[in-house]
Amino acid sequence: MSQRKILLKESEIPRFWYNIIPDMPTPPEPPLNPQTKQPAGPDDLAPIFPMGLIEQEVSTQREIPIPEEILDIYALWRPTPLHRALNLEKHLGTPARIYYKNESVSPAGSHKPNTAVAQAYYNKKEGVRRLTTETGAGQWGSALAMAGALIGLEITVYMVKVSYGQKPYRRVLMETWGASVIPSPSDKTNAGRQILQQNPDSPGSLGIAISEAIEDAATHDDTKYSLGSVLNHVLLHQTIIGLEVKKQLEITGDYPDVVIGCVGGGSNFAGIAFPFARDKINGRDVRLLAVEPAACPTLTKGEYTYDFGDTGKLTPLLKMYTLGHDFVPPAIHAGGLRYHGDAPLLCRLYSDGIIEATAYHQREVFEAAVTFARTEGIIPAPETAHAVKAAIDEALKAKEEGKERVILFNLSGHGHFDMAAYESYLAGKLEDYAYPEEAIKQSLNKLKQEIGL
Ligand SMILES: Cc1ncc(COP(=O)(O)O)c(C=O)c1O
Numbered sequence: 001m002s003q004r005k006i007l008l009k010e011s012e013i014p015r016f017w018y019n020i021i022p023d024m025p026t027p028p029e030p031p032l033n034p035q036t037k038q039p040a041g042p043d044d045l046a047p048i049f050p051m052g053l054i055e056q057e058v059s060t061q062r063e064i065p066i067p068e069e070i071l072d073i074y075a076l077w078r079p080t081p082l083h084r085a086l087n088l089e090k091h092l093g094t095p096a097r098i099y100y101k102n103e104s105v106s107p108a109g110s111h112k113p114n115t116a117v118a119q120a121y122y123n124k125k126e127g128v129r130r131l132t133t134e135t136g137a138g139q140w141g142s143a144l145a146m147a148g149a150l151i152g153l154e155i156t157v158y159m160v161k162v163s164y165g166q167k168p169y170r171r172v173l174m175e176t177w178g179a180s181v182i183p184s185p186s187d188k189t190n191a192g193r194q195i196l197q198q199n200p201d202s203p204g205s206l207g208i209a210i211s212e213a214i215e216d217a218a219t220h221d222d223t224k225y226s227l228g229s230v231l232n233h234v235l236l237h238q239t240i241i242g243l244e245v246k247k248q249l250e251i252t253g254d255y256p257d258v259v260i261g262c263v264g265g266g267s268n269f270a271g272i273a274f275p276f277a278r279d280k281i282n283g284r285d286v287r288l289l290a291v292e293p294a295a296c297p298t299l300t301k302g303e304y305t306y307d308f309g310d311t312g313k314l315t316p317l318l319k320m321y322t323l324g325h326d327f328v329p330p331a332i333h334a335g336g337l338r339y340h341g342d343a344p345l346l347c348r349l350y351s352d353g354i355i356e357a358t359a360y361h362q363r364e365v366f367e368a369a370v371t372f373a374r375t376e377g378i379i380p381a382p383e384t385a386h387a388v389k390a391a392i393d394e395a396l397k398a399k400e401e402g403k404e405r406v407i408l409f410n411l412s413g414h415g416h417f418d419m420a421a422y423e424s425y426l427a428g429k430l431e432d433y434a435y436p437e438e439a440i441k442q443s444l445n446k447l448k449q450e451i452g453l
Pocket of ligand 1: 110111136137138139140228229230262263264265266267268269335336337381383384412413414
């Protein structure tokens with residue numbers, strides 16, 4: 001029998017996170033204070049983040065030790081299995097060896113708890129009582145709700161309204177872990193009220209929900225804000241994924257030709273890819289492929305410039321590929337990929353040619369997801385299905401070229417709460433959205449006028 005799962009012992013969980021900053025060919029541009037346009041310092045971030053995380057955000061130390069308390073919680077589901085997709089390989093008739101890292105085995109169903117637990121830990125350590133956050137698909141909100149329950153913090157989640165409607169059981173999941181969930185845009189914040197005034201039927205977006213969550217944290221002394229992606233410290237925490245994979249691939253003797261991940265804000269992709277990016281920067285031949293939705297094509301069609309991380313313009317300015325903070329992406333089912341920007345670290349590496357990117361429409365993505373479900377058994381989250389699609393395309397390319405490639409992708413989450421999306425696909429009702437060229441152009445023009453960078 002061929003080996004399908006490569007497993008590590010609990011004692012083999014990596015003891016540090018990998019910080020890519022000291023290895024980057026070009027240092028990342030600093031966040032800017034939007035008023036002064038000068039680099040934002042710890043003082044700009046302190047009202048909404050604890051010092052422990054701010055230190056990680058700006059750290060240039062390559063390896064950052066993981067506290068014992070966090071390792072202890074990680075051990076509830078880590079190390080996660082690395083699977084060889086033998087059934088999928090056979091179905092495709094490809095000579096490629098396909099591996100996937102299964103982050104769907106976490107209690108919340110995705111990679112997100114890797115950072116949720118770490119963020120809850122550093123906040124608790126500094127006496128914070130409550131955390132606010134946003135969630136798109138509901139995966140991040142669930143992860144933080146779980147972390148709050150395990151570490152002892154109150155959690156308030158602003159959930160993008162379209163997802164709130166599409167995924168009622170994600171809300172119940174969060175509430176079961178003790179969190180409060182508010183559909184966004186809401187009338188609880190100035191940011192939400194403003195959007196509702198302009199468009200009472202707004203489906204919401206991650207950018208809007210972030211504004212609401214930040215405003216809530218900034219206006220309450222005992223409360224801080226927690227972000228599920230984009231920022232350096234979030235990507236840092238996710239590197240445990242790629243560090244584990246490296247140990248697992250050592251067992252098989254394989255090394256990937258291509259590492260694939262879907263990209264919303266960039267955290268699961270960075271998590272699996274950054275430890276390999278380090279090798280690439282040091283001369284190793286490995287491709288790193290980020291996959292995004294054609295309806296929200298940040299890397300492939302965005303502009304590399306400073307922009308706000310949220311619609312309400314409360315965050316510092318971040319240098320990133322962006323579609324403009326005003327851009328509200330079409331209501332695709334991969335809610336976690338509906339973000340106008342991307343992590344600044346990932347964007348810098350993309351701009352430097354270390355990372356490449358591609359985009360797919362949602363129907364072809366669901367077709368790949370169903371193929372995966374019917375061969376490997378796991379039903380992927382719609383976000384994750386973008387990575388599955390790219391892995392299948394790479395495997396078919398290897399077949400065409402008669403090449404024995406090694407393909408690695410991140411199975412960032414399962415889709416058990418996404419049955420409405422699967423139902424729609426199976427009934428032939430799922431629509432592809434045209435590339436929203438005009439809306440993106442308008443949003444970028446407005447950005448240039450507003451920020452002028
Ligand atoms: C399962 C899953 N994968 C991927 C993402 C995208 O986020 P990121 O790019 O930060 O990994 C999300 C976001 O909600 C998600 O839920």
